[in-house]
Amino acid sequence: MQAQPSPDAILQTGLAFWASKTLLSAIELGVFTELARGPQALESLRGTLGLHSRAARDFLDALVALGFLTRNDGRYANRPDTDLFLDRGKPSYVGGILEMANARLYPFWAGLTEGLRTGLPQNEVAHGGPNLFDTLYAVPARLKQFLAAMTGISRGANLAIARQFPWKDYRSFVDVGTAQGDLAAQIALAHPHLHGMGFDLPPVRPIFEEHVHALGVADRVTFAPGSFFDQALPQADVVLMGHILHDWDLPTKRMLIGKAYDALPDGGALVVYESIIDDERKENAFGLLMSLNMLIETPGGFDYTGADCAGWMKDAGFRQTRAEHLVGPDSMVVGIR
Numbered sequence: 595m596q597a598q599p600s601p602d603a604i605l606q607t608g609l610a611f612w613a614s615k616t617l618l619s620a621i622e623l624g625v626f627t628e629l630a631r632g633p634q635a636l637e638s639l640r641g642t643l644g645l646h647s648r649a650a651r652d653f654l655d656a657l658v659a660l661g662f663l664t665r666n667d668g669r670y671a672n673r674p675d676t677d678l679f680l681d682r683g684k685p686s687y688v689g690g691i692l693e694m695a696n697a698r699l700y701p702f703w704a705g706l707t708e709g710l711r712t713g714l715p716q717n718e719v720a721h722g723g724p725n726l727f728d729t730l731y732a733v734p735a736r737l738k739q740f741l742a743a744m745t746g747i748s749r750g751a752n753l754a755i756a757r758q759f760p761w762k763d764y765r766s767f768v769d770v771g772t773a774q775g776d777l778a779a780q781i782a783l784a785h786p787h788l789h790g791m792g793f794d795l796p797p798v799r800p801i802f803e804e805h806v807h808a809l810g811v812a813d814r815v816t817f818a819p820g821s822f823f824d825q826a827l828p829q830a831d832v833v834l835m836g837h838i839l840h841d842w843d844l845p846t847k848r849m850l851i852g853k854a855y856d857a858l859p860d861g862g863a864l865v866v867y868e869s870i871i872d873d874e875r876k877e878n879a880f881g882l883l884m885s886l887n888m889l890i891e892t893p894g895g896f897d898y899t900g901a902d903c904a905g906w907m908k909d910a911g912f913r914q915t916r917a918e919h920l921v922g923p924d925s926m927v928v929g930i931r
């Protein structure tokens with residue numbers, strides 16, 4: 595028998611921004627960082643966070659009901675996952691992407707309907723300003739926030755690539771558009787025989803170097819400054835591109851895959867990863883929504899399927915390709931030259 599139609603899913607998704615913004619504001623206010631110091635009663639927590647008395651109890655109890663805090667004997671505490679991943683004082687903090695979502699994406703997504711009608715970005719560059727990266731990089735705090743956000747969104751996939759890819763067959767790698775260098779650092783941590791480079795725009799250098807130093811791999815992971823529009827990519831056995839191709843239009847995607855091909859020896863590998871859409875374009879909702887996020891953020895960027903990417907790689911001369919799931923919505927497409 596067919597299930598009766600129900601409005602539940604419609605209403606849940608339609609109002610999902612209530613829960614989303616509640617979590618984002620909690621991160622902005624430092625709720626989880628404060629509670630990482632120990633459980634607190636309502637009045638004390640309200641005072642530390644600077645909340646109005648009208649809203650504090652509902653806000654904190656909503657976080658309990660949403661599963662991000664506990665409350666026992668009137669004292670609020672982090673859950674194990676929020677304590678590990680949302681305390682700014684811990685190296686495992688992944689809130690960077692959510693800080694950026696709160697500060698930028700949340701307001702910009704209000705322009706989605708306009709973007710769908712016009713095909714134009716809805717962020718800082720909405721009306722013909724410089725590209726996303728020039729805009730982000732003009733303000734040092736914004737640059738750092740963005741690069742930390744990348745580590746937040748990429749850490750799970752970075753660990754999976756370090757684990758899953760046959761690194762024993764290779765000696766060197768370059769991570770193109772490396773941001774803080776987390777992928778390069780995780781690969782180097784897991785495979786002491788490898789040397790790697792992080793290639794990115796020059797302003798990224800100090801933030802990259804701080805990160806790889808903190809992770810203890812600065813002796814084997816170095817920074818290569820440059821722009822992939824102006825120069826060839828550094829030569830290496832493996833070229834990695836995480837969340838790079840989706841930023842750009844198709845001719846630029848093909849240009850980047852071509853430059854990766856030129857940087858590799860015969861038998862070398864290009865590893866492209868992001869929230870690759872399933873070939874049927876029916877299942878990976880996150881990948882499809884990410885593509886809409888590229889509409890909001892860029893003039894020509896879009897996400898794509900594994901089959902799309904394999905086709906571009908073949909056109910560039912790669913002789914073999916394969917797609918492999920990593921974690922959650924993320925997959926990698928590997929091309930062998």
Ligand SMILES: C[S@@+](CC[C@H](N)C(=O)[O-])C[C@H]1O[C@@H](n2cnc3c(N)ncnc32)[C@H](O)[C@@H]1O
Nearest residue numbers: 727744748771772773794795821822823836837
């Ligand atoms: C969306 S982030 C991806 C970061 C990281 N690979 C990850 O997956 O977490 C895109 C990266 O590309 C870099 N980038 C943008 N334009 C570039 C250019 N012309 N040359 C080199 N890197 C560039 C940015 O600085 C940024 O670090």
